[in-house]
Amino acid sequence: MANPLYDTLFGRHDGKDTPFLMLRDGAKITHADFLGRAARIAHALTDAGLKPGDRVAAQVEKSPEALALYAACAQAGLVFLPLNTAYTVDELSYFIEDSGARMVICDPVGEAGLTPLCDRLGAQILTLGADGHGGLMAQAARHEDRFETVAREGSDLAAFLYTSGTTGRSKGAMLTQDNLISNAVTLAEHWRFTQDDVLLHALPIFHTHGLFVATNVTAVSGAAMIFLPKFDVGALIDLMPKATALMGVPTFYTRLLGEERFTKQLTAGMRLFISGSAPLLAETHVEFEKRTGHRILERYGMTETNMNTSNPYEGERRAGTVGFPLPGVELKITDRETGEEVPQGEVGLIEVRGPNVFKGYWQMPEKTKAELREDGFFLTGDLGRIDADGYVSIVGRDKDLIISGGYNIYPKEIELVLDEQPGVLESAVIGVKDADFGESVVGVLVPRPGAEIDRDAVMAALQGSLARFKQPRRLEILDELPRNTMGKVQKNLLRERFGG
Ligand code: MCA
Ligand code: AMP
Secondary structure: OOOHHHHHHOHHHOOOOOEEEEOOOOOEEEHHHHHHHHHHHHHHHHHOOOOOOOEEEEEOOOOHHHHHHHHHHHHHOOEEEEOOOOOOHHHHHHHHHHHOOOEEEEOHHHHHHHHHHHHHHOOEEEEOOOOOOOHHHHHHOOOOOOOOOOOOOOOOEEEEEEEOOOOOOOEEEEEEHHHHHHHHHHHHHHOOOOOOOEEEEOOOOOOHHHHHHHHHHHHHHOOEEEEOOOOOHHHHHHHHHHOOEEEEOHHHHHHHHOOOOOOOOOOOOOOEEEEOOOOOOHHHHHHHHHHHOOOOEEEEEEOOOEEEEEOOOOOOOOOOOOEEEOOOOEEEEEOOOOOOEOOOOOOEEEEEEOOOOOOEEOOOHHHHHHHEOOOOOEEEEEEEEEOOOOOEEEEEEOOOOEEEOOEEEOHHHHHHHHHOOOOEEEEEEEEEEEOOOEEEEEEEEEEOOOOOOOHHHHHHHHOOOOOHHHOOOEEEEOOOOOEOOOOOEOHHHHHHHHOO
């Protein structure tokens, strides 16, 4: 194939009048229309001088045009780098500089803030608003709706997705065309997606879940999506009778269960509810089945690997587990010290290998070496166990990570900012149980001797530097942090103390 990713996901639907995106107002965008928009955007990008392999960073609201930008990058052989819309200019500057992006697409509202940075880095900037307007589409409109697909190999890069790390510095996970294709094809088959499906799409499209899992699976199977700008429980309930499948983080499911209108009758036409990105509580699984008769299908993945495991489509979907390794994916549980596999049933580090596993971290050979073994196994940082029937459970994390509403938050990144605040000697950031988001962020601060910490001033100081979802919901003050004999902060004790 000339361009495996574009051809597999999009090119095969060229010229078809079948629906691809359905919008809340009832408007339908066919495959042909969508691909026409993508082609125009591909022209605009190449006209701007971008060459295959160049990175296109995008911090844009979810819209059909934003999705077409992804398809356009695939068609033009560009590397797509989507960014969370909540990131501040401070956070963005690192991603744009580190990736060497030559083009930045941002919301018109963000343009003034990003222009000095882009000027300094020699990156071009174009706008794309939530309504699909802006400089990008103005450029695109000047071109025809056919674009000659740029030839690529399966091993060529398709996307960069930044994931934070325990050191606080984000790493650009390099995903190849083959990584994305293999997972899309496997999942579509595993979850029995066909062109008759209509996926309720309410996830953001700047992360693996909404962009690759939801979009690629829909695209590869010729199905359609009801494409909502964001999660809105009322909209989901209104539109569910028109859909056949939903993919969401656990918060979607707990919020749906909080609605009286969410009934068995409402879900009668649905064939599949999928959950991932964070642990689904067994009680949510049970309550969901009681209410709707459907068993949620839980799966497990990562930015670096796409999806690794899934509960079965047919057969038992076991609450509290993430199912079995997907076809083509190998998974083992190893001892952290020795790297050897632990006896069946015991807890250890989850390692995975397969065509889904990324190529490495951009310009970070040391980090890549530390997490991606030479034999191809990737150390996920998750702790797991495999039961006698082969079901994998995630029992904890070896990495210091908080997952709030499906967003990953690395405490170190927040601690670094808190430590700089006036009066703060040191800090520890923990995740505590939260009924809506699963976990929420609490910051524990230790004052410098004789200093007083002004909580409000600290919170205000975080506004410009950390995305809202990373900011602590609560700040606690302690004289000192509990440490073990090795001097390591005992976050478990902090969680016990402040978790209530
Ligand atoms: C919004 N806020 C949050 C979050 N989302 N705070 C903490 N954690 C969050 N996840 C902030 C808002 O800025 C707002 O701040 C306040 O919380 C209330 O917002 P609310 O209206 O309740 O939020 P929402 O807009 O309804 O969003 C909640 C959400 C959303 C629907 C759960 O966060 C979401 O769509 N999450 C999905 C994330 C996702 O796609 N993850 C996949 C990553 P203020 O106080 O200023 O009002 S990919 C991945 O993990 C791997 C690969 C995998 O396996 O999938
Ligand atoms: P990310 O770095 O955003 O790709 O998030 C990946 C992490 O999310 C994994 O390493 C897990 O810790 C977590 N995760 C994803 N799916 C699940 C799940 N079904 N259950 C528990 N944790 C999950």
